Amino acid sequence: MLVAEAVGRALAAAGVECAFGVVGSGNFHLTNALAAAGVRFVAARHEGGAAVMADAYARTSGRLGVLTLHQGPGVTNALTGIAEAAKSRTPMVVLAADTGAAGARSNFRLDQAALAAAVGATHERAATPDSAVDDVLRAVRRARTERRTVVVSLPLDVQAGEAPAAPHRPLPAPPLLTPAPEAVAALADLLAAAKRPVFVAGRGARDPAAAAAIAALAERCGALLATSAVAKGLFNGDPWYLDVSGGFASPAAAERIAGADAVVAWGCALNMWTTRHGKLLGPDADVAQVDVDPDALHANPRVGLGVLGDAGATAAAAEALLAARGHAAPGYRDRPLPPVRWRDVPYHDETGTGRIDPRTLSIGLDDLLPAERTLSVDSGNFMGYPAMYLSVPDAAGFCFTQAFQSVGLGLATAIGAAIARPDRLPVAALGDGGFLMGVAELETVVRLGLPMIIVVYDDAAYGAEVHHFGPHGHPLDTVTFPDTDLAAIARGYGCAAAVVRAPADLAAVADWLSGPRDRPLLLDAKVTASHGSWWLEEAFGH
Structure with a gap:
C-alpha cells in the first residue's frame, strides 16, 4: 500500500467525515484515497474557498476540518483561509503536498513550516514512509487537543513510498483541562x-x-x-x-x-x-x-x-x-431586562429613491426565513445588519469568519456551514465587494445543489473605506464602482435571482421558499449608503 492510500485510510478511521480542497497532481492520490475510505470530498473552485469551507464546516459541526492542497500555488492560494482558521483556533488539519528530496530547485518549493508559523498555524511533516501515518495522526491529535490549525507537509516522494503494515490505533479523546x-x-x-x-x-x-x-x-x-x-x-x-x-x-x-x-x-x-x-x-x-x-x-x-x-x-x-x-x-x-434586540430599537426608515434601508431589508428577511437557519456573514460595513437583525436558532446557526477580517470569505463560509448542517436553510449575507471576490464558489453552490439564499448588501463600493475616508474629504474613486447587475451574474451560474429595492421586492423570497428550492436564490439588494453602519461609526469615532 502506498503512503497516500494509508494516510487516507487512517484519517477515515480517525473519524474524519468530510474534506475540502482543489485537486492537483500533488494531492490527487491522497484525495482519492480519502474518498475511497468513505470520506466525503467537496471540490471547491479556489483553494482559498476550500480552506474557508473546511474552517466553517469545523465550526458548525464540531468535527475536525480537513483541507487537501496541491504543493506550491495550491498552498499559497489557501493562506488567507488558513490564517482565518488559525487565528480562530479552529481544529483543522491541512494536508499540504510538498516537493520531495528531488525538488530542491523546484519552483513549487516552499518553506511550509515558515508559512504556517507566519499565519499562526502549527506545522508537522510526514518525514518518512515509515512514519507518515503516525505523523499525520499526531497532527490530528494536536488539532483536536490544542484547538489548533495544523499544516502537515506531505512530500511527494513520501506519499509515493510503501507504507508499513501496522494495526490501527484509535486516537484518544482530547483531555479536559480542569482548573486548579x-x-x-x-x-x-x-x-x-x-x-x-x-x-x-x-x-x-x-x-x-x-x-x-x-x-x-x-x-x-x-x-x-x-x-x-x-x-x-x-x-x-x-x-x-x-x-x-x-x-x-x-x-x-x-x-x-x-x-x-x-x-x-x-x-x-x-x-x-x-x-x-x-x-x-x-x-x-x-x-x-x-x-x-x-x-x-x-x-x-x-x-x-x-x-x-x-x-x-x-x-x-x-x-x-x-x-x-x-x-x-x-x-x-433584580429588575426585568428591556428589549435588547436591535430590531426592537426604533429607527428612521431611509428606504427610497431605488434603495432599501439595510435594517428594513434585514427585518423583512428575518420575518420570512424559517427559524431553522444557518447564517454566515462576510466582512464589511454592512455586516452588523445581518449579524444582529437576523435571528439564529443557536450558536451553531451562526458562522462568523472574522478573526482575520478578510473580505470575501462569506460565500465559502456558507458552503462549509451548509454541508455541516444540511437540516437547516443556509443563508449567506455578503457585501457586493466580498461577493465578487468569492464569486467562483457560486458554481460550487449550484453544483452541490445547496438550497441556499444569498443576500448581497449592494452599495457598489467598499463601504467601510467610503465611510472612513469620505467624511475627511478624501477622493473615493478607488473604492467606488459602477452599479453591477449581480442578479444577472448569478443567473449565469444557474441561480434564481432578484433585485431588491423596496420591501415589496422580498416577495421573491416568499416565492422561492414555497417552491421546490431546486436552485440557490441570490438577492441583489441595492441598499442605502448615505452613512456608515452604527458599529463602524462607533469604531471609527473611537
Whole structure:
C-alpha cells in the first residue's frame, strides 16, 4: 500500500467525515484515497474557498476540518483561509503536498513550516514512509487537543513510498483541562461579592455543555449573559441573555454590560471589539478570564483574575463550590431586562429613491426565513445588519469568519456551514465587494445543489473605506464602482435571482421558499449608503 492510500485510510478511521480542497497532481492520490475510505470530498473552485469551507464546516459541526492542497500555488492560494482558521483556533488539519528530496530547485518549493508559523498555524511533516501515518495522526491529535490549525507537509516522494503494515490505533479523546482548586475558589469569591455580574462567553465556550454549565452558574449568582460575536446564539431562550457584547451590542445591552461590577470572560479574549475599546468595562469592575490557553490570559490589562481551565469544567466547579457554601443571589437579575434586540430599537426608515434601508431589508428577511437557519456573514460595513437583525436558532446557526477580517470569505463560509448542517436553510449575507471576490464558489453552490439564499448588501463600493475616508474629504474613486447587475451574474451560474429595492421586492423570497428550492436564490439588494453602519461609526469615532 502506498503512503497516500494509508494516510487516507487512517484519517477515515480517525473519524474524519468530510474534506475540502482543489485537486492537483500533488494531492490527487491522497484525495482519492480519502474518498475511497468513505470520506466525503467537496471540490471547491479556489483553494482559498476550500480552506474557508473546511474552517466553517469545523465550526458548525464540531468535527475536525480537513483541507487537501496541491504543493506550491495550491498552498499559497489557501493562506488567507488558513490564517482565518488559525487565528480562530479552529481544529483543522491541512494536508499540504510538498516537493520531495528531488525538488530542491523546484519552483513549487516552499518553506511550509515558515508559512504556517507566519499565519499562526502549527506545522508537522510526514518525514518518512515509515512514519507518515503516525505523523499525520499526531497532527490530528494536536488539532483536536490544542484547538489548533495544523499544516502537515506531505512530500511527494513520501506519499509515493510503501507504507508499513501496522494495526490501527484509535486516537484518544482530547483531555479536559480542569482548573486548579485555588483558582476556582478565587473565582467563586469574586462572584459571591458581585452585585451586578455579567458573563461574556466566546468561541472557547461555544459548546452546548459549556453553555449549560455557564448558565447554571449565572443563575446562582444572578449574572446577565452575553457573548462575543462568534458565539452569538449560545444562550438563546434564556430570559437574561443580552445577545452580543461589543460594537454590535444594542443600546440596552451595552448599558447593562457597562454597568456591571464584575465581568467574567469564558473562552473570550475581551478584545477591543468585544469591549468597545474598553468602554464596556466599568472603571471599578472586577474582571476575570477563563481560558485553556495560558497565552490568552491577561492579554487585556483589565483582567485581574486569570483561570486556566476548560470553560464548562470551570463553571461547573465554581457553581458546585458556591452551592456548597449556600450562596445564591439575585445579582443583576433584580429588575426585568428591556428589549435588547436591535430590531426592537426604533429607527428612521431611509428606504427610497431605488434603495432599501439595510435594517428594513434585514427585518423583512428575518420575518420570512424559517427559524431553522444557518447564517454566515462576510466582512464589511454592512455586516452588523445581518449579524444582529437576523435571528439564529443557536450558536451553531451562526458562522462568523472574522478573526482575520478578510473580505470575501462569506460565500465559502456558507458552503462549509451548509454541508455541516444540511437540516437547516443556509443563508449567506455578503457585501457586493466580498461577493465578487468569492464569486467562483457560486458554481460550487449550484453544483452541490445547496438550497441556499444569498443576500448581497449592494452599495457598489467598499463601504467601510467610503465611510472612513469620505467624511475627511478624501477622493473615493478607488473604492467606488459602477452599479453591477449581480442578479444577472448569478443567473449565469444557474441561480434564481432578484433585485431588491423596496420591501415589496422580498416577495421573491416568499416565492422561492414555497417552491421546490431546486436552485440557490441570490438577492441583489441595492441598499442605502448615505452613512456608515452604527458599529463602524462607533469604531471609527473611537
